[in-house]
Amino acid sequence: MSYSYLFRDDYSEGMHPRILEALARTNLQQEAGYGADTFSQEAEQLIKKMINKPNANVHFVSTGTQANLICLASILKPYESVIAVDTAHPNTRETGAIEATGHRINTVTGIEGRLTPTSILEVLESHTNEHMVKPRVVFISQATELGTIYSKDELQQLSKVCRQAGLYLYIDGARMGSALMAQDADFDLSTIADICDMFYIGGTKNGALFGEAIVIVNPDLQQHFRYHLKQRGALLAKMRSISVQFIELFKDNLYFENAKHANMVARELATGIKQCGYDFLNSTSTNQVFPILPNGIIEKLQRQYAFYVLAKSLSTPNSSVIRLCTSWATPESAVQQFLGDLKNYRT
Numbered sequence: 300m301s302y303s304y305l306f307r308d309d310y311s312e313g314m315h316p317r318i319l320e321a322l323a324r325t326n327l328q329q330e331a332g333y334g335a336d337t338f339s340q341e342a343e344q345l346i347k348k349m350i351n352k353p354n355a356n357v358h359f360v361s362t363g364t365q366a367n368l369i370c371l372a373s374i375l376k377p378y379e380s381v382i383a384v385d386t387a388h389p390n391t392r393e394t395g396a397i398e399a400t401g402h403r404i405n406t407v408t409g410i411e412g413r414l415t416p417t418s419i420l421e422v423l424e425s426h427t428n429e430h431m432v433k434p435r436v437v438f439i440s441q442a443t444e445l446g447t448i449y450s451k452d453e454l455q456q457l458s459k460v461c462r463q464a465g466l467y468l469y470i471d472g473a474r475m476g477s478a479l480m481a482q483d484a485d486f487d488l489s490t491i492a493d494i495c496d497m498f499y500i501g502g503t504k505n506g507a508l509f510g511e512a513i514v515i516v517n518p519d520l521q522q523h524f525r526y527h528l529k530q531r532g533a534l535l536a537k538m539r540s541i542s543v544q545f546i547e548l549f550k551d552n553l554y555f556e557n558a559k560h561a562n563m564v565a566r567e568l569a570t571g572i573k574q575c576g577y578d579f580l581n582s583t584s585t586n587q588v589f590p591i592l593p594n595g596i597i598e599k600l601q602r603q604y605a606f607y608v609l610a611k612s613l614s615t616p617n618s619s620v621i622r623l624c625t626s627w628a629t630p631e632s633a634v635q636q637f638l639g640d641l642k643n644y645r646t
């Protein structure tokens with residue numbers, strides 16, 4: 300089926316042209332393998348400087364699922380578990396990758412995709428002895444699966460609870476760029492590095508061909524991480540293929556400009572949909588919007604546009620929640636065309 304435009308994902312294009320140029324420019328340069336290359340070292344230094352953490356460790360992997368499962372499995376003892384919201388990506392979309400490493404995910408109900416300190420404490424209160432798993436890591440994503448973000452204060456509160464309870468805090472940053480560039484964001488990458496033990500900066504969803512940068516802030520978790528990478532098949536001989544991309548992404552703010560654009564077109568979509576009189580699952584300030592549209596209109600839109608239909612709306616009869624996702628490459632003309640069609644179908 301051919302569509303006018305895909306609002307399905309933020310990785311529907313190959314890569315930003317500057318990434319393609321950077322890969323081509325460095326292509327014939329001979330380098331050492333497995334991360335010992337000059338690009339990986341430069342990218343690591345660049346990221347450490349940006350977060351103001353000279354003693355952090357940086358590793359590059361190819362997918363978000365790989366980052367999540369390797370990071371979490373590297374932290375946990377066999378009987379330890381992860382606390383996450385029910386909508387968390389590893390709980391809904393990663394084929395049981397975390398569970399396949401032998402660790403349970405203790406899920407709690409999120410508030411618009413966000414985890415709260417209270418729900419962490421509730422899990423701890425109900426896991427008190429060796430007949431149960433021992434929660435050890437708190438998993439959150441910034442931005443969340445529902446397109447929302449945690450404020451600096453919320454992040455600090457989560458961090459405080461974790462530190463008091465002896466839990467590690469891990470942040471999935473598949474959409475970190477979008478979160479950082481949200482209009483209501485009051486944090487930067489240093490804030491993220493200050494409040495958590497380990498996180499990753501997503502490249503795949505923000506203009507890279509592929510690649511995620513894992514940052515291990517807590518020195519207790521740094522040792523032997525490359526063994527975990529290698530054993531799970533993630534230690535790339537051509538690690539340079541990812542680090543070259545991150546160097547380019549962080550040159551002249553490309554990473555941030557990409558995310559700013561994706562957020563801006565998502566905002567235009569949301570504003571136009573609201574003007575048509577439709578409601579949303581929740582309000583977002585990142586590159587995903589979740590309008591609730593009548594099923595008949597969804598069917599018509601689906602003939603021209605690709606997007607996910609998530610669930611029947613419980614609040615609005617004969618309507619469903621859809622997800623529209625924008626990217627660094629989404630043209631404003633595609634947004635205007637979608638909104639024009641929505642208006643036509645409404646009448």
Ligand SMILES: Cc1ncc(COP(=O)(O)O)c(C=O)c1O
Pocket residue numbers: 361362363364365367388440443444471473474503
């Ligand atoms: C928040 C989040 N984490 C992790 C992933 C997994 O990334 P990948 O598909 O690269 O494994 C995704 C992908 O959609 C995601 O949205």
